[in-house]
Every structure is written in structure tokens, then in C-alpha cells.
Amino acid sequence: MPELPEIETIKCDLEDKVLGCVMTDVKVRDDRVLGAMKPSAFAREILNKKIASITRRGKAIIFTLSPAKYLVAQLMMTGQFVFFPDQDRNAPDKHTKVTFILSNGGRLNYNDQRVFGRLSLVDDLKSLKFLQTIGPEPLGKAFNPRSIAKLIKGRKAPIKSLLMNQHVVAGIGNIYASEILFDSHIDPQKPAEALREKEIERLHKATVQVLKTAIHCRGTSMRNYIDTNGQKGGFMERIRVYGRENKKCPVCGTPIAKIVQAGRSTFFCKRCQK
DNA sequence: AGGTCGACCTGGCAGC
């Protein structure tokens, strides 16, 4: 899925385009994205609700609706929100699962090729378990070298796996985990508990730097990610190791290595990252 | 408890 920078980009765009709008109609084309909720109930409960605020928590987008409802979108690997200012033009994409018709005359499509994503409509955010157990925001004050030291204490898993663990820190996925560790000069295979103080400081600094730069560039498009305008992200050009197996390390020229950790590909430089 | 793996889905692409 889109990771934190992509979700943040989508969230900010949605604020510009649909904040304050009322849902005048909803068309559910594939009810699998609603989980257990019936499409008729989903449509009935969302109808005439106003989008009062849009926030992000980790990789989730939270629409606070008025009166009192929350629509929580988890885009997973291939979810997209694409906005059309004129609802009469542009037929739905073949992967459009839900269309929201809005009071500003626009239309918001939720597309999802692999149908891993979920749209949850709830009365109370506390009913969503993942929001109760999610780790700190990496761009928030609660994420700092001291708190990282606490989070990784006694954890023997490779640091790469922990960086991707949403219970440890929110919003980092496979692409940015590799990029952050490259910038930190840390071997992704290193057990988290073995990180020294200096390394934790570098990890913190690189995490903030990489994520902020990626947000500034409106995210990374490896495969499916597009923003609400259907545009790709600009961080692609700044990717240093992800997806670059056997290409030269941008720092020392050593061929980039690819390994598999916890079932996910990791890319790193064996010379720069120790 | 912590860590890893398979399952969930669809489609693009490399290789034959």
C-alpha cells in the first residue's frame, strides 16, 4: 500500500477537495471492501452526512462525519481515492469499488485492484482494534531516540521488521523501511536490541528526514500508487536502494543486495550498512 | 510474548 507519505498526500488533497461536503449518494460496486457491513446499511448510514474533518493515523485515513460517524479507509496495497470535480464525466474505473457523490458536484471513487483495502464505518473509533494498538506517529513528538530505545529493548527481530511493525511505529512500510535504514547506515538484519545509542539517533534522524522529504515530493509510485488527481508521486527519483537490486550503491558503488526478511524484500548496501 | 509464515486478491511481466 501506500505508506505514510502517500497517505498524508492523499489526506491533504482530500481536505482541499471534499472537506465540508455532504454525501448525497453512495454507490457500492463491490461489497468486499466493506468487510462484514451490508452495502445497503453502509449507504443508508453515510447518506446526508457531512465530512467534518479528515485526519491520518499511520496508514489509515479517518473521515469524521457529522452527525457522529467515522469512515476509516485502509488502502492496503492497491487502494486509491480519485476525485472528479464533475460527476457526469469520467465513468468509473474498472477497479472502482465505491463511489461517493458529493454536494460540491464532485465524485470520489474508491478504487482497489486487489481488494485488500477496507472501508469501515463506525460509531466509535475505539471499536477498531488496530487503532487501539498502533504505535507512535514517526513525525510526532512521541517518536524520539529515547522512545525508540524503549520500543526496541529486548526485541530480537531484525530492525527492518520492527520498523515495519505498526504496533512499534505507525506508517512505515517496505519501501521506506529500506530507505530509512540506508540513510541510517544500519544493516537491516541487525537485531533491534543490538542497536547502539548513536545508531538509534541516526535511525530517528533518517526516519524523520526520509518521510518529510517523501511527503514534500508527494510520495513514491512503485506500481499502483496515484494521488487523488491520478498523478504519480515524485519521490521515485530519490529512491536509493528499494527495487535496485544489483545496481550501484549511490554512495560507494557496491551492488545493492536483495534479501528476504519475514517474507518481504529488503534492499541494502552491504558496505555502507553495518 | 515475540517472531515468522501463509492467506487474502488481482494483474503485470519474464521466461519458455
Next chain:
DNA sequence: TGCTGCCAGGTCGACC
């Protein structure tokens, strides 16, 4: 051209 197998940015539950 067409088939097969592999791979994909996430998360959950099962299992060790």
C-alpha cells in the same frame, strides 16, 4: 501468441 509461475508498497490469524 499464449501459457505458467512469480512478484507486488499491507495486515491478520495461526503456529512455533
